[in-house]
Every structure is written in structure tokens, then in C-alpha cells.
Amino acid sequence: MAADIKLYLDENMNPKLAEQLRLRGIDAIHVQEIEAKGESDKQHLARATEQGRALVTTDSDFIDLATQGVEHAGIIFGAQESHSFGDWVRGLELICFVYEVEDMKNHVEYL
DSSP states (O other): OOOSOEEEEOTTSOHHHHHHHHHTTOOEEETTTTTOTTOOHHHHHHHHHHTTEEEEESOTHHHHHHHTTOOOSOEEEOOGGGSOHHHHHHHHHHHHHHSOHHHHTTOEEEO
């Protein structure tokens, strides 16, 4: 069974996280895989939104963009130092299988 939510992991996230999520049936990409490292936060959020992907980050600048009213397909935010790699995998897996696409639209979820 595939997850409803697709993910876009920004450059602050470990690229191996996308690999682990794909093994669990989650459509996840990392900016490194699409050669988009170094782009602006606005560019990343716009690309994620165009692709219908929730953006996964530890960068609070994305929270600022959301509070400014920038439309998005969802932002999943967590403090990297507060969560182990396994915490990220389990938390994102739960979000992807519990939420539906419409639930995540313009929604910020905290891990």
C-alpha cells in the first residue's frame, strides 16, 4: 500500500532518509537527488508545491514563509538535534499514511 502524502526533503535533511522512506512505500525525494542544492527556500517550497509534495525541513525559514501566506502542499518541521534518524523515519511514515493530501495543504506539521 502506498502512502497518500509525497515528500520533498530539503538540503538540511539526511539524503538516506528519502531512501528509507521509499522502502516503506512513501514517494520521497531529496534535493540532492534532483540537483537542487543551494536554491532558495522559496524555490524549494514552490517546486515541492508544484509537485504536490509536503516539504520536510529543520529550517524555520519555511515556517516564516507559511505564516506570510505562501501557498504550499504542506510543511513538516522538526528540530534535527531533538530526533534520531529512526524518529524521523517513523514520524514521517506515520504522517504519510495517516494524513490525506487535502489535510496537508497549507498545514504545518511538527515532528
